[in-house]
Amino acid sequence: MQKRVSLRDIAERVGVSIALVSYVLNGREKEMRVGSEVVKKIRKAAEELNYQPNQIARSLRMQSTKTLGMIVADIANPFFGSLARIIENEAMKFGYTVVVGSSDENPVQSESLVTVFMNRQVDGFIITPTEGSEQQIRQLVENQVPVVLLDRYFPGIDVSHVVLDNRKASFDATTHMIRHGTRNITMVAYRQNLSQMEDRIGGYEEAMHHHGLNSSKHVVKIRKEHIRKDMRNMFDTLAPGKRSGSGLIFANKALALAGLYCIRQRSLKVPDDVDFVGYDGGEAFDLFSPPLTYIRQPVTQMGKCAFSILMGLINGNGKGEVRKEWLLPELIIRNTGDLPAQPDDEFHGMYY
Amino acid sequence: MQKRVSLRDIAERVGVSIALVSYVLNGREKEMRVGSEVVKKIRKAAEELNYQPNQIARSLRMQSTKTLGMIVADIANPFFGSLARIIENEAMKFGYTVVVGSSDENPVQSESLVTVFMNRQVDGFIITPTEGSEQQIRQLVENQVPVVLLDRYFPGIDVSHVVLDNRKASFDATTHMIRHGTRNITMVAYRQNLSQMEDRIGGYEEAMHHHGLNSSKHVVKIRKEHIRKDMRNMFDTLAPGKRSGSGLIFANKALALAGLYCIRQRSLKVPDDVDFVGYDGGEAFDLFSPPLTYIRQPVTQMGKCAFSILMGLINGNGKGEVRKEWLLPELIIRNTGDLPAQPDDEFHGMYY
DNA sequence: AATATATGCTTAAACGTTTAAATAATCAAA
């Protein structure tokens, strides 16, 4: 790697001090009353030498790296990939760079990412917190590190967050099924102590209760590590499709996909044998026969919102307000034989 | 954000110089013959104050940031997301951090990412080059910046790369179809001047030629920006399914998905009406009726390989060898009514 | 004529590390 040109190189070539060069290249020549001749010469030299500022040196001096740390469950998951993409785009606009890490839903990994990012002096965090990471988050907040939680939050910590209104999402999905004549509705969720899951289950229960179907409420909790096995068990036990009016609501995409495997395996028809609603869309939902009903999250809005809150925290230097956002879901109703509307040609890049 | 503890804080508390603290905390106490009592005291103080090194300061001094720049087409695309994930994991093991940027297949954006990352003094790059970015890459190489190209490469530049053996992949896919009795095979590709596309098309042509089907060779080039429209046109013109022995090979996943829309729209059956092979797998391919045949890329291997080559370049300080890797594809043969084998429960995280 | 103000530029410290070189003290060998 060749040595890069520094302010010193320009200063020497022009025959002035480093300070002057810095002032000019930062556009402070008026304020600092730099002679117009000198300004020209410095600009010219910078151009000729193709000067690029060393952001590391600047960071050290300024105590601000213009870097954000983002911790998601898994960047290979297109939901998080899309969020990362949106935040990356926003960040770029404001001169920020994003470093992304995947916690794998593991609090130990999450902790180590926080440490690595802190050592790299990131200016703030956007975090998808994992089960068991409550203490970490609390510590960050106590140390006055700018943090925004995304996708999940901890009711017990007073920190900004941007999440889907999961309760409403499940409520709407359940209500939709009930209106459709489905009575025997099962909520299939992860066995996981996170706001997300709890709210997704809560909304379902609320809707069932609201429609007087309390007695037929049924929540199945599946272990993430045994998703296939537990899913098969569920299908064997519940035998949806055997009795009429069965419906399944899957609390996330991984569950829905595992469920769809079982549905295909048992040659069940949607919605006649089992009614279906999943969280998050995707190719598989569009191309299934029939295309499937799902809850769409406003991913773009989530990303932009989280970013702008974080900017507020960072630039408000400690006085940035805590903001808590629950964004609205959209129920994409299908489960019919018709092909889903094709996205327009202009559409690309965003997988949700 | 609270002030963090520095070497100076420890030095003052123990009553020694900063240098000594640095030596000890870097494990150089033997080499530097630091008194064992002092070592203990420094360790203790560091522990008590919960000292964390400032990586920015270290980077400035060491002229090495332990950071890698990764530029992909789109991090929201699970193929790139998976690659990013693998590289992130590898990097972590070696104390590196990865900053990822999405070029959107746009050379201007790619250029600006390169600049941003260079200013942040990344130690090396892993790049998925876009059409028209040849000059940028050439410049990096000339400036002796460690670079590894991933997924695509430029035959005209002598720089390390890790790509799928796309030629073989298409050759195998085409041969498989021909053996299966499909004669009327169309290759559906992007109109794009990248090694990837050219090789994917080339392998198809080679196989057709090899089996004496030169006259029925047919390559359709679709514009990325008008993928839906061009795809519909193709189906209207070619009318696959109208004549027997029709087959379609899609040069990437986006094309395959757009193609599957049309297949469903026209109620064509795979493989009776149209035979099908796509690049890259995914939920949609697994859950389609029937599950679809596709070319699997060894994503994990690609990521690990690219990373290790980059490490060689960085640590070989300029003498690291240029390595060019073409990795082997795997043809996942299906197109039958059977459900695909379910991934094991242990499987998770990797979407390819 | 003395003082104030404006202009144009330089000096030097600071950010938090690493590390070569200097220093000082102890001890062994001549």
Add this chain to the structure above:
DNA sequence: TTTGATTATTTAAACGTTTAAGCATATATT
């Protein structure tokens, strides 16, 4: 007793910026 190692520690420069403070010189104001 001097010299030479050995051991333990400090000093200070360097990495490339930013920026407060200082210093001339010229011009304007009393």
